[in-house]
Amino acid sequence: MENSYYRQEKIWKSHNNSARHGGRLPESDATKCPSKGFEKKLIKGESFLSELVYGAPIEKGCCMQNTSHAVMAQRHEPKDSTDNFPTPPWATRALIEHVIRPESVRGMTCLEPACGQGHMARPLAEYFGSVQSSDAYHYGFGPVRDFLVYPYDALSHDWVITNPPFRLAEQFVDRALTVARVGVAILARTVFLESVGRYEDIFLRRPPSAFAQFVERVPMVKGRLDRKASTATGYAWFVWDKRQQGETSKLMWVPPCRRALEREKDYR
Ligand SMILES: C[S@@+](CC[C@H](N)C(=O)[O-])C[C@H]1O[C@@H](n2cnc3c(N)ncnc32)[C@H](O)[C@@H]1O
Structure with missing residues (x-):
């Protein structure tokens, strides 16, 4: 897994207040975040962005509200993915x-x-x-x-x-x-x-x-x-x-x- 943990951390660092948090989700924000599974996913090294992009509501006051638009717009598909996302x-x-x-x-x-x-x-x-x-x-x-x-x-x-x-x-x-x-x-x-x-x-x-x-x-x-x-x-x-x-x-x-x-x- 290069993993998506490091990828996400890089994104976090570059797009989201890296100076303040050194690129990591601060403990306090993570525990406050009402998007259940977010912290667990991050620790497991899976893509937390998939939750944002594919369905989880962005809740008011949630730590993810602080992320920039650029972070939300990321979609990491593996190189060999068919990238099949049908258009409504x-x-x-x-x-x-x-x-x-x-x-x-x-x-x-x-x-x-x-x-x-x-x-x-x-x-x-x-x-x-x-x-x-x-x-x-x-x-x-x-x-x-x-x-x-x-x-x-x-x-x-x-x-x-x-x-x-x-x-x-x-x-x-x-x-x-x-x-x-x-x-x-x-x-x-x-x-x-x-x-x-x-x-x-x-x-x-x-x-x-x-x-x-x-x-x-x-x-x-x-x-x-x-x-x-x-x-x-x-x-x-x-x-x-x-x-x-x-x-x-x-x-x-x-x-x-x-x-x-x-x-x-x-x-x-
Ligand atoms: C984002 S989906 C869109 C599917 C469809 N156009 C729609 O809007 O419902 C992208 C599509 O591109 C196809 N695809 C990926 N690489 C391709 C390639 N080199 N040539 C043709 N189709 C490709 C995938 O299989 C997938 O069906």
């Missing part, structure tokens, strides 16, 4: 309804190259003329294709839209910009916007045409859709509409829309 379908409808607009994609083709069980591909099919789906792993939805190596032709699809594995998101953007004729939309954690590496590799020369921040949380749970899940992580749509190349990136918000765009059938 309303978040995909939100992209079309509030960012790209339904009339602009009518009759167009779309590729969802990391489709998982199809939770994003299905709502996309409500708007596009056709949607092609694939994934590097077998989920019984689309054919098995690694998007980063499969020889899709350049400009072969009007749009490429997906929620990629976070650790490969940069490569996905790069590949998608080659494959898409009209545009690319990537759902990613808000923090994808930062980092010198991403600035130099993507944003400096290929800034998105729109950055659309969800004002509501978009809870994602490993391996399944969970209507009741909560999350401390913010998400945004990063859109590269090639028709708007050269224009200043537009900062926008995805307004509250979960209630209007969520369907009973999404969770069946």
